[in-house]
Amino acid sequence: xxxxxxxxxxxxxxxxxxxxxxxxxxxxxxxxxxxxxxxxxxxxxxxxxxxxxxxxxxxxxxxxxxxxxxxxxxxxxxxxxxxxxxxxxxxxxxxxxxxxxxxxxxxxxxxxxxxxxxxxxxxxxxxxxxxxxxxxxxxxxxxxxxxxxxxxxxxxxxxxxxxxxxxxxxxxxxxxxxxxxxxx
Numbered sequence: 001x002x003x004x005x006x007x008x009x010x011x012x013x014x015x016x017x018x019x020x021x022x023x024x025x026x027x028x029x030x031x032x033x034x035x036x037x038x039x040x041x042x043x044x045x046x047x048x049x050x051x052x053x054x055x056x057x058x059x060x061x062x063x064x065x066x067x068x069x070x071x072x073x074x075x076x077x078x079x080x081x082x083x084x085x086x087x088x089x090x091x092x093x094x095x096x097x098x099x100x101x102x103x104x105x106x107x108x109x110x111x112x113x114x115x116x117x118x119x120x121x122x123x124x125x126x127x128x129x130x131x132x133x134x135x136x137x138x139x140x141x142x143x144x145x146x147x148x149x150x151x152x153x154x155x156x157x158x159x160x161x162x163x164x165x166x167x168x169x170x171x172x173x174x175x176x177x178x179x180x181x182x183x184x
Contacts, residue, residue: 037149040156040165042172046137049176052183056133063125067118074111081107140179144171 047053085100092100145153148171156162156170 037151038165038169039145039148039150039153039171040162040169041141041153041175042170043137043155043157043160045157045172046175046179047133050179050183052136052179053133056129060126060129064122067122071115071118074114078104078107078111136179136183137175140182141171141175144174144178148174 047057081104085104088100089097141153145151150171153171154160154162154165156165156172
């Protein structure tokens with residue numbers, strides 16, 4: 001009797017499990033079927049390999065170097081002031097020494113403010129250039145995707161949502177070619 005109960009439970013469990021599986025498969029089959037063509041693109045390669053990307057990077061680099069040169073001029077002036085103060089500190093009166101220290105501190109504060117402003121300008125320029133580049137990327141990727149009948153193109157760059165993708169799905173080379181045609 002005990003053996004018959006175990007066999008009965010097993011049959012009931014197996015039947016219930018089969019029912020659940022067939023129900024789940026039936027629901028999956030009845031739901032929307034996701035089919036489509038997917039492409040992958042590497043935005044870093046677009047930036048590095050396309051003419052427009054190279055121009056954007058060169059523009060940012062030149063702007064950044066210009067701002068860095070302005071900061072370096074200010075740094076040199078502050079160092080010169082500090083060296084002069086150190087050289088003359090022994091012969092200055094306490095009042096003159098105090099005044100020079102205050103002037104130096106004021107200049108240091110101005111320098112820090114100017115450096116922060118120039119850094120902010122570089123960040124704003126970077127955002128502006130990269131946003132404009134991204135707009136171009138979206139338009140060109142859209143054209144290439146339509147030409148290939150793709151429904152979705154996913155970022156395969158480092159940190160992008162694609163963890164793995166077959167190389168056959170990668171349209172980066174086609175996008176670079178199209179990019180270079182449209183933005184020589």
